[in-house]
Amino acid sequence: MSNSNKYPQGELLSQIDSPADLRKLSKNQLEQISKEVRQYIIDIVSEKGGHFGASLGVVELSVALHYVFNTPHDQLVWDVGHQAYGHKILTGRKEQFPTNRIKGGLSGFPKRSESVYDTFGVGHASTSISAALGMAIASKSNGDKKKQHVAVIGDGSMTAGIAFEGLNHAGAENTNLLIILNDNCMSIDPAVGALKEYLTDISTSQTYNRAKNKIWKILGKISEFGPNAQAVAKKIDSAIKSTILGESNYFESLNFRYFGPIDGHNTKHLVNVLKDLKDIPGPKILHCLTVKGKGYVPAEEGDTTKWHAPGVFDKDTGKFKKAKIKKSPPKYQDVFGKTIIDLAQKNKQIVGVTPAMLTGSSLNKMMTEMPERTYDVGIAEQHAVTFSAGMATQGKIPFCNIYSSFMQRAYDQVIHDVAIQNLNVVFCLDRGGLVGADGATHHGAYDIAFFRCIPNMIVSAPMNEQELRNLMYTAQLPNQGPFSIRYPRGNGVMLDWETPFQEIKIGEGRVIKEGEEIAILSLGHPGNFVVKAQEKFKKAGLNIAHYDLRFAKPLDEKILHSIFNKFEKIITIEDGCLQGGFGSAILEFMANNNYTSSVKMLGIPDKFIHHGTQDELHKDCYYDTDAIIKSVHEILSSNLISQVG
Numbered sequence: 001m002s003n004s005n006k007y008p009q010g011e012l013l014s015q016i017d018s019p020a021d022l023r024k025l026s027k028n029q030l031e032q033i034s035k036e037v038r039q040y041i042i043d044i045v046s047e048k049g050g051h052f053g054a055s056l057g058v059v060e061l062s063v064a065l066h067y068v069f070n071t072p073h074d075q076l077v078w079d080v081g082h083q084a085y086g087h088k089i090l091t092g093r094k095e096q097f098p099t100n101r102i103k104g105g106l107s108g109f110p111k112r113s114e115s116v117y118d119t120f121g122v123g124h125a126s127t128s129i130s131a132a133l134g135m136a137i138a139s140k141s142n143g144d145k146k147k148q149h150v151a152v153i154g155d156g157s158m159t160a161g162i163a164f165e166g167l168n169h170a171g172a173e174n175t176n177l178l179i180i181l182n183d184n185c186m187s188i189d190p191a192v193g194a195l196k197e198y199l200t201d202i203s204t205s206q207t208y209n210r211a212k213n214k215i216w217k218i219l220g221k222i223s224e225f226g227p228n229a230q231a232v233a234k235k236i237d238s239a240i241k242s243t244i245l246g247e248s249n250y251f252e253s254l255n256f257r258y259f260g261p262i263d264g265h266n267t268k269h270l271v272n273v274l275k276d277l278k279d280i281p282g283p284k285i286l287h288c289l290t291v292k293g294k295g296y297v298p299a300e301e302g303d304t305t306k307w308h309a310p311g312v313f314d315k316d317t318g319k320f321k322k323a324k325i326k327k328s329p330p331k332y333q334d335v336f337g338k339t340i341i342d343l344a345q346k347n348k349q350i351v352g353v354t355p356a357m358l359t360g361s362s363l364n365k366m367m368t369e370m371p372e373r374t375y376d377v378g379i380a381e382q383h384a385v386t387f388s389a390g391m392a393t394q395g396k397i398p399f400c401n402i403y404s405s406f407m408q409r410a411y412d413q414v415i416h417d418v419a420i421q422n423l424n425v426v427f428c429l430d431r432g433g434l435v436g437a438d439g440a441t442h443h444g445a446y447d448i449a450f451f452r453c454i455p456n457m458i459v460s461a462p463m464n465e466q467e468l469r470n471l472m473y474t475a476q477l478p479n480q481g482p483f484s485i486r487y488p489r490g491n492g493v494m495l496d497w498e499t500p501f502q503e504i505k506i507g508e509g510r511v512i513k514e515g516e517e518i519a520i521l522s523l524g525h526p527g528n529f530v531v532k533a534q535e536k537f538k539k540a541g542l543n544i545a546h547y548d549l550r551f552a553k554p555l556d557e558k559i560l561h562s563i564f565n566k567f568e569k570i571i572t573i574e575d576g577c578l579q580g581g582f583g584s585a586i587l588e589f590m591a592n593n594n595y596t597s598s599v600k601m602l603g604i605p606d607k608f609i610h611h612g613t614q615d616e617l618h619k620d621c622y623y624d625t626d627a628i629i630k631s632v633h634e635i636l637s638s639n640l641i642s643q644v645g
């Protein structure tokens with residue numbers, strides 16, 4: 001029995017195993033199939049969790065695109081990919097859809113290894129234009145003039161530098177590239193910036209829209225008479241747009257044919273427009289207006305941000321089903337969100353910066369309390385870093401909060417704009433380590449390694465909430481230079497965590513437990529896995545030492561000399577890649593100081609880790625509590641063997 005048999009598929013959906021089946025339907029049936037796809041998403045995501053509002057918002061678009069274009073020959077690229085559930089369901093994966101984001105099941109994002117319909121692997125925003133343009137230029141150079149290339153990008157994702165870079169290049173290339181701008185006025189939080197205002201202006205100018213509809217009709221009629229007629233229509237169209245909008249159309253000025261805005265939920269109209277656009281050569285942009293959460297009333301009318309990825313919910317009432325836990329430790333992100341306010345109340349130079357993760361980072365609390373000191377700069381990690389650097393030159397102390405994996409985007413900015421100038425920017429890297437269901441694109445695996453090699457950079461990771469607060473306090477003291485604090489997705493370990501601030505000496509580690517046989521050196525939250533393992537060691541009569549180093553850079557050389565002088569067997573543990581990470585730093589220290597202890601390193605191995613729960617992945621990567629216990633026993637037994645031998 002297939003996984004999804006529990007979930008009804010609707011009369012039409014049950015007949016669709018691929019877009020070829022979809023194309024057998026009449027245009028009149030497309031509304032019905034859209035309803036069935038939507039219901040299937042609601043039924044499954046309400047029970048299994050995952051992204052929600054974005055996929056509901058593009059159901060009609062997904063249907064229309066696969067109906068009109070000859071996928072998989074024509075290339076359809078989804079930006080971010082969190083909205084591609086309808087696409088997955090229509091492209092042969094409806095039976096597996098209940099396994100979405102579960103270990104061994106479908107990925108929550110398009111993935112080339114999963115399906116030929118997933119033309120480009122995604123997860124991070126704003127890559128679709130560049131990728132689709134690359135495909136379009138390759139097709140052209142292969143002599144295929146008919147192949148179509150479509151990028152579907154949201155208004156939020158359109159704010160990133162790379163999207164503008166792609167537009168700039170595409171406008172100068174005469175390729176079959178169609179960009180669908182899926183405009184729902186939302187990123188995860190409300191969209192921000194001047195582009196948003198511009199798009200709203202176009203969408204709400206009634207005079208423009210009336211004139212545009214007329215032009216569209218003329219264009220539709222005359223396009224069959226060949227390119228000259230189209231050229232005439234193009235001129236009239238842009239002239240009217242320019243006159244009515246009182247300015248040139250932004251996309252047209254980059255050499256794109258701009259069409260729209262049109263209703264992204266009217267399947268028939270979408271199909272007609274897409275068919276027409278297929279015949280118009282060159283770069284084109286179709287501006288579609290959609291509603292995030294469309295077709296599910298609680299999501300359409302409720303808090304759109306919450307419905308971005310709501311977790312499991314009761315689909316009949318729209319109520320979120322939160323696990324009832326008595327009193328649990330807070331999420332690290334909330335400790336950050338509360339602590340930055342506490343610090344900013346005392347230190348007027350502190351500002352908060354986020355690239356479009358206001359709620360995800362919990363900086364939304366500061367935005368409410370101190371809007372004039374909190375900046376959501378859009379999906380623009382590079383800009384967020386350099387903007388913070390600029391602020392720091394003027395004496396501000398920016399706390400620039402970026403998810404570890406998204407920080408990969410802004411590496412040069414960290415080096416060139418912050419570190420070389422030794423500016424006081426505090427990087428709070430949320431989601432450091434394995435994040436769980438979002439998978440390979442989102443794991444924060446590399447930041448310890450890629451920050452550790454940057455001169456001037458302080459690289460720290462708190463083991464618990466109190467440590468996070470104290471590191472944040474320390475980072476805003478005068479003249480600290482670039483300071484990174486990384487913490488994981490999820491909850492800490494302390495119930496009473498709002499402790500008074502204490503300065504932590506830069507590079508100073510701490511002893512969690514003295515011991516004899518083996519020393520375990522941890523960085524950050526995995527120190528708590530060691531604490532748990534200690535319960536077992538105690539029962540087994542083992543006396544294992546544990547040190548929380550706190551800093552991967554600078555290292556606490558004093559404590560390390562004492563450790564290497566005492567212990568021959570050492571284990572390091574970190575929630576980051578083994579290559580170049582914290583364990584590597586310890587090995588460098590050992591080699592530089594001619595110690596000869598043996599070191600076992602636990603952390604993320606040299607391969608991409610896919611999705612699963614955090615616990616499953618920690619286990620797979622062999623750095624959970626069990627792995628620590630096993631490692632200790634292995635080391636001790638090999639010790640015995642070598643003694644016997």
Ligand SMILES: Cc1ncc(C[n+]2csc(CCOP(=O)(O)OP(=O)(O)O)c2C)c(N)n1
Binds near residue numbers: 123154157381406
């Ligand atoms: C580089 C990067 N930064 C941040 C994110 C987190 N993120 C995922 S979806 C999203 C909002 C995207 O907004 P939009 O493109 O308008 O799509 P919508 O969700 O509104 O359909 C953000 C910020 C990301 N995936 N990649």
